Amino acid sequence: MEITLVGTGSPLPDPNRAGPCTLIKAGEDNGEHVVFDTGRGCVMRMPLAQTAPGFLAGVVITHLHSDHLTAFNDIVTTHWITAPEGTPLRVWGPVGIKHYVDHMLLALGPDVQYRIDHHDDLTWEPDVQVTEVVPGDSFTIGSMSISCFETCHAPVEPTVGYRVESAGKVVAIAGDTIPCDGLDALTKDADVYVQTVIRADIVKTIPIARLQDILDYHSSVEQAGQVAAKNGVKTLMLTHYVPAPQPEQYDEWIAIAANEFDGEIVMGDDLTSVTI
Ligand SMILES: [Zn+2]
């Protein structure tokens, strides 16, 4: 499997970072492509990750915070106009994702009609097949067997983390969460654990109430390291950085996690990837 941080950004706009989006390639010749979350601008990064909306075998959403969904409509439209007829876009996400998709398709209605009216060979509407999941559910996408775990991002509910198994390897995609029992179960003995993180030590020094509010429902870099160590993870991947680090600061972030966890720690620019 190949795990790529397509977008490592946060709600704060940054020209160098797309919003949160993690790509897993698995199966024969890594030909099965699935993205987890669809943050701002991730579609622009996809060609650099050798993928595209029309190639996606699935889109999986951790929760309905807008920074994880901003590019969803771009994926729907680009998939529709580039994939062959009869290729549905398959989506999994927490309860509420169906409502979100239904309303997005309503909003896209005029564009869909314009294109159908204009292109003789385009006779079908977007076919988005949505499955809502709850913790304890599992599903498959090609060779990937994916199980759903409760994560803890209150008051945002529901939130779901995904444990992806293929060819004897395990990747845990946590989304936004603080440490909790569900996160422990999700990450247990994972080969790769992908965690969205904030630098709590820095955020605490910024006297802006709306930034202080994020401290109680995101993992700090320390907490990500602690969860990785507690649960026997092999490689910890950090993403969704707040505040966005400059490349020369990556070593400092990694050192903070390394105080808690002695496995491999990976972070970096958009498109940073790991192969297992
Ligand atoms: Zn969130």
Ligand SMILES: [Zn+2]
């Ligand atoms: Zn977020």
